[in-house]
């Protein structure tokens with residue numbers, strides 16, 4: 001199995017250890033590529049919109065974004081591991097998600113995303129992991145991923161891994177490894193789910209309607225034409 005991991009922090013702390021525990025049962029026989037943010041994408045989206053109207057290859061940050069996007073496309077399982085900051089995902093995760101908007105279904109989706117599985121691992125000192133998970137899950141859904149699992153850890157005892165009690169760390173390890181083991185039994189390719197199917201049908205109608213009114217198709221609609229998903 002090919003796994004791409006997006007780490008939402010460079011700190012080798014709780015997020016790092018939780019992610020490491022998750023990968024443990026999957027390491028054997030897997031090819032794993034990891035990205036650490038912000039090191040591997042140290043820029044915010046500038047809002048130039050070049051990706052939407054010309055090409056994502058011309059994005060001023062393409063040298064950083066493309067290796068991450070290509071690794072995601074090439075993998076069976078995409079893992080996001082992030083701490084909760086201000087009840088949401090970290091800013092560096094959001095910066096990556098912003099750069100990937102061009103591949104949302106309203107723009108230029110890649111059908112390879114339809115068979116991916118994804119896992120979102122978050123941790124917080126308290127119990128509120130939902131906001132951070134939603135930030136990522138929303139993007140993954142619009143990118144076309146159907147099978148998305150979320151696991152949120154409430155650390156409760158503190159924010160430093162080596163200061164957590166052995167009992168708490170064991171409890172976290174059990175939960176995380178149980179989820180990881182699922183990916184040893186399910187088929188590597190996921191089936192396209194109802195929500196993603198509906199979004200695709202809806203956006204297809206939208207692109208079809210738009211292209212009829214265009215003298216020269218926009219980059220987005222030309223892409224849909226080239227894919228054979230809509231007609232002129």
Ligand SMILES: Cc1cc2nc3c(=O)[nH]c(=O)nc-3n(C[C@H](O)[C@H](O)[C@H](O)COP(=O)(O)O)c2cc1C
Nearest residue numbers: 013014015016083084085086087123124125126159
């Ligand atoms: C800037 C910052 C903001 C945080 N915001 C929250 C928060 O809103 N809610 C929460 O429960 N924990 C919050 N935390 C704790 C983190 O979610 C996380 O549990 C902690 O940083 C340990 O993970 P790490 O070792 O990977 O950094 C915050 C931590 C930092 C550094």
